[in-house]
Amino acid sequence: MSYEMIGITVLWIFLYGYLIVASVDFGAGFYAYYAKITKKDHVMNQLISRYLSPVWEVTNVFFVFFFVGVVGFFPDTAHYYGTALLVPGSIAIILLAIRGSFYAFENYGSKKSNVYMFLYGATGLLIPASLSMALTLSEGGFIVEENGVVSLKYFKLFTNPYSWSVVFLAIVSVLFISATFLTFYAARANDRPALTLVRKYALFWSVPTIIASLTAFIALSQHNQRHYEAMLDLWWMFGLSVGFFLIAMALLYQGKHYGLAFISVMFQFFFAFFGYGAGHLPYILDPYITITEGATHQSMGFALIVAFIAGLCLLIPSLILLMRLFLFDADYVKGKR
Amino acid sequence: MMNVDPVLMSRLITTMTLGFHIIFATLGVGIPLMISIAEFIGVKKKDPHYRMLARRWARGFVITVAVGVVTGTAIGLQLSLVWPEFMQVAGNVISLPLFMEVFAFFFEAIFLGMYLYTWDRFKKPFTHWLLSLPVVIGGGLSAIFITTVNAFMNTPEGFTMANGAFAAVNPITAMFNPATPSKVFHVLTSAYVTCAAILAAISAFMMLRKKASDYHKKALKLTVTVTFIFASLTAIAGDLSAKFLAEHQSEKLAAAEWHFETEKGADLIMFGWLDEQNEPRYEFRFPKLLSFLAHSDFNSEVTGLEEFPEEVRPPLWIHYMFDLMTAIGIFLLAVSMLYLILSKVKKWNEHNKGLLILIFLSGPLAFLAIEFGWILAEEGRQPWIIRGYMTVEEAATSSPYIGLMFWLFLGLYIVLGTLCTVTLRKMFRSNPAEEELEKLYPTIEKGDDS
Numbered sequence: 001m002s003y004e005m006i007g008i009t010v011l012w013i014f015l016y017g018y019l020i021v022a023s024v025d026f027g028a029g030f031y032a033y034y035a036k037i038t039k040k041d042h043v044m045n046q047l048i049s050r051y052l053s054p055v056w057e058v059t060n061v062f063f064v065f066f067f068v069g070v071v072g073f074f075p076d077t078a079h080y081y082g083t084a085l086l087v088p089g090s091i092a093i094i095l096l097a098i099r100g101s102f103y104a105f106e107n108y109g110s111k112k113s114n115v116y117m118f119l120y121g122a123t124g125l126l127i128p129a130s131l132s133m134a135l136t137l138s139e140g141g142f143i144v145e146e147n148g149v150v151s152l153k154y155f156k157l158f159t160n161p162y163s164w165s166v167v168f169l170a171i172v173s174v175l176f177i178s179a180t181f182l183t184f185y186a187a188r189a190n191d192r193p194a195l196t197l198v199r200k201y202a203l204f205w206s207v208p209t210i211i212a213s214l215t216a217f218i219a220l221s222q223h224n225q226r227h228y229e230a231m232l233d234l235w236w237m238f239g240l241s242v243g244f245f246l247i248a249m250a251l252l253y254q255g256k257h258y259g260l261a262f263i264s265v266m267f268q269f270f271f272a273f274f275g276y277g278a279g280h281l282p283y284i285l286d287p288y289i290t291i292t293e294g295a296t297h298q299s300m301g302f303a304l305i306v307a308f309i310a311g312l313c314l315l316i317p318s319l320i321l322l323m324r325l326f327l328f329d330a331d332y333v334k335g336k337r
Numbered sequence: 338m339m340n341v342d343p344v345l346m347s348r349l350i351t352t353m354t355l356g357f358h359i360i361f362a363t364l365g366v367g368i369p370l371m372i373s374i375a376e377f378i379g380v381k382k383k384d385p386h387y388r389m390l391a392r393r394w395a396r397g398f399v400i401t402v403a404v405g406v407v408t409g410t411a412i413g414l415q416l417s418l419v420w421p422e423f424m425q426v427a428g429n430v431i432s433l434p435l436f437m438e439v440f441a442f443f444f445e446a447i448f449l450g451m452y453l454y455t456w457d458r459f460k461k462p463f464t465h466w467l468l469s470l471p472v473v474i475g476g477g478l479s480a481i482f483i484t485t486v487n488a489f490m491n492t493p494e495g496f497t498m499a500n501g502a503f504a505a506v507n508p509i510t511a512m513f514n515p516a517t518p519s520k521v522f523h524v525l526t527s528a529y530v531t532c533a534a535i536l537a538a539i540s541a542f543m544m545l546r547k548k549a550s551d552y553h554k555k556a557l558k559l560t561v562t563v564t565f566i567f568a569s570l571t572a573i574a575g576d577l578s579a580k581f582l583a584e585h586q587s588e589k590l591a592a593a594e595w596h597f598e599t600e601k602g603a604d605l606i607m608f609g610w611l612d613e614q615n616e617p618r619y620e621f622r623f624p625k626l627l628s629f630l631a632h633s634d635f636n637s638e639v640t641g642l643e644e645f646p647e648e649v650r651p652p653l654w655i656h657y658m659f660d661l662m663t664a665i666g667i668f669l670l671a672v673s674m675l676y677l678i679l680s681k682v683k684k685w686n687e688h689n690k691g692l693l694i695l696i697f698l699s700g701p702l703a704f705l706a707i708e709f710g711w712i713l714a715e716e717g718r719q720p721w722i723i724r725g726y727m728t729v730e731e732a733a734t735s736s737p738y739i740g741l742m743f744w745l746f747l748g749l750y751i752v753l754g755t756l757c758t759v760t761l762r763k764m765f766r767s768n769p770a771e772e773e774l775e776k777l778y779p780t781i782e783k784g785d786d787s
């Protein structure tokens with residue numbers, strides 16, 4: 001494999017990682033707020049905060065990793081995306097900043113505030129919506145370069161069915177992934193009332209997830225024929241994705257093996273996400289940046305890959321330790337520690 | 338508002354974000370060290386006071402980390418959003434340290450999560466202390482990596498130029514450019530001294546308000562001692578930084594020192610102002626000291642600003658930044674030394690009001706020194722963003738919306754700064770150390786005057 005191929009694969013894996021862990025986090029924020037306004041917070045919020053408190057900062061690093069890595073491996077992205085995304089990117093930063101810091105103020109500060117809770121819940125849906133825009137832009141047609149000046153066509157973006165279908169897909173996926181994870185976590189904690197509630201959410205959001213995926217798929221065919229056809233060639237990946245979705249549904253429905261159900265959901269998104277990504281290649285930004293032409297110098301590419309491998313040797317044991325302490329330690333999950 | 342110069346707005350937005358982030362980044366580098374030291378002493382001596390110190394500092398730290406993380410994410414994205422041309426060109430050479438920095442964050446974040454939520458989970462308290470080490474190391478490494486990037490911008494190396502683009506890139510040479518050693522040393526020591534000083538200031542403040550308890554006395558002793566150690570190291574590192582400048586970036590030193598003509602045995606000038614002929618007035622003059630600062634020799638030759646063409650001279654007002662930083666450095670050293678001397682002699686009282694006030698002042702002053710130091714370093718590189726290769730003007734975004742973004746971020750930082758302060762105050766007000774000590778360790782006597 002060429003170094004730029006390794007580079008994009010690594011980045012895509014991390015973006016996938018962010019998709020999963022951040023969805024859990026974003027969705028949890030929304031559910032926490034929803035539980036509060038429907039007066040069910042006593043059932044759920046203990047559960048959510050026990051999981052989220054130790055890991056929210058780790059979630060954020062996944063994202064930082066992705067954008068630092070993209071600019072590292074493909075510096076041309078800075079020129080195009082950097083210029084075009086100044087406004088939407090800044091708004092996303094502000095939403096992330098509000099979310100991260102208010103979580104800390106609310107949780108570790110002594111006061112419980114409704115405003116914080118509201119912002120925490122609302123940003124949980126707005127952030128995925130705004131971040132998913134970056135994927136829409138990569139399809140081309142929205143970022144244009146005229147006489148050397150890069151600009152973003154806002155009107156076109158906001159009137160395009162494809163961009164809205166992606167936003168819709170992002171939001172429902174977040175709610176679905178998060179609910180399946182919380183179901184698993186509640187089952188581990190042996191928290192019956194919370195389990196009943198979050199399992200209901202998981203079942204509820206499953207159908208919209210599939211509808212949204214199909215809609216986005218069809219909208220893509222109207223917007224970027226090349227990408228659409230490349231994805232059709234990879235039909236088996238999407239088939240596997242649907243297969244895992246069905247397994248997850250069956251398990252959730254029967255009310256057993258929630259851990260397995262969550263893993264199936266992870267696979268469902270894994271195959272869909274990688275099918276989408278593989279079809280996207282060789283473009284990072286259609287038609288301006290391809291992975292071969294936009295890549296950094298070979299020496300830097302190798303250095304980044306070496307750093308990456310060394311970094312993983314450090315991170316994987318640490319992550320395992322973290323999960324053993326907070327995710328798989330039954331006493332901790334149950335709130336006994 | 339839309340027609341403001343985008344370059345000016347880009348500079349302002351970066352100045353603002355970095356000026357804000359650096360406060361929390363400095364805390365993120367230094368506070369873990371202080372927590373770790375306190376917990377270590379507490380475990381070693383089986384002294385609950387020190388362990389309580391570590392706990393309370395850690396609790397406040399969670400809040401500042403959160404702000405550090407979100408502002409850091411902001412600056413990380415802004416580098417590409419505000420300086421797209423810079424990142425496109427320099428990204429080829431500096432992305433290695435930026436990438437490694439993310440791993441350092443990862444490492445730090447993971448262990449910080451573990452450290453904060455496992456106070457009483459291990460049988461041996463020592464095990465918990467071990468978890469603090471990766472946090473200290475992770476914070477230090479992130480400072481080191483990002484500082485190599487900044488060093489590169491000052492003395493770029495590790496590439497050749499071909500057709501206006503960087504070629505034959507060697508990321509390792511780029512990281513270990515001539516500015517790296519002195520800069521890394523100075524940034525680390527100054528972060529540690531600042532954190533020790535701010536914690537000392539908090540203890541001094543508590544002792545000024547209430548009767549001094551054992552808890553606060555121990556806190557003060559520990560923090561001022563650490564302040565003294567790192568203030569000395571910071572001064573040494575600052576001296577090395579000046580020697581580095583004299584050799585590799587002499588226009589910065591010359592501008593900071595108002596040293597216009599190349600001469601032997603140059604005087605060090607502090608404060609004062611310039612008249613029409615660019616002659617310093619009402620300045621403090623230290624004969625031949627600049628030569629010593631630059632080359633460790635009172636009679637050596639120091640390059641003056643006249644040797645550089647007008648358009649690449651940094652602004653002269655950075656002189657004040659340099660002077661204020663050094664003055665604060667000397668103040669920190671003097672105050673912490675005075676405290677240590679007073680505490681060594683039995684019949685002198687190191688807790689007298691005057692000294693406590695000075696210690697209290699050293700915290701905020703240290704933060705000012707950090708800001709002044711960075712302004713000196715960044716403004717002293719003007720007009721370059723990559724010295725000798727790319728100017729700030731060429732690097733900035735062409736987007737017309739940058740002015741609007743400035744106000745948006747200004748609003749964000751005001752909100753974050755305010756809420757962070759309010760939350761921290763509430764946290765400690767509603768839960769004084771003495772009460773918490775009694776609750777957690779009912780066996781120890783209440784911290785009276787002893």
Ligand code: HDD
Binds near residue numbers: 575712
């Ligand atoms: C507590 C903070 C603090 C204190 C007391 C000092 N400094 Fe400093 N200084 C910094 C914090 C700092 C810094 C924030 O860490 C800087 C900004 C950029 C850098 O590399 O370090 C810096 C930069 C900096 C530079 C510019 C380096 C460059 O641009 O490459 C010089 C020459 C000095 N310092 C010299 C000194 C001297 C002679 C001091 C006398 C005691 C001193 N500093 C105290």
Ligand code: HEM
Binds near residue numbers: 401403408411
């Ligand atoms: C151009 C300059 C800088 C960039 C791009 C940058 C980037 C970042 C990013 C992306 C984060 C958030 C990481 C996360 O998600 O955990 C962060 C936090 C942090 N930064 Fe910066 N940073 C810069 C300057 C500095 C400097 C100069 C220092 C140290 C002297 C520093 C030290 C830290 C630390 C310690 C944190 C972790 C937050 C904490 O633990 O408090 N950064 N920075």
Ligand code: HEM
Binds near residue numbers: 351423484708712
């Ligand atoms: C990739 C790294 C960096 C980039 C691209 C960068 C870029 C810039 C630019 C363009 C400015 C505006 C200068 C001016 O026009 O006045 C600036 C200012 C500043 N930077 Fe850097 N910088 C970097 C690293 C750092 C680091 C690591 C720090 C440490 C915190 C830092 C601290 C500052 C500060 C405090 C200012 C304000 C100085 C002033 O008043 O102008 N920078 N930076």
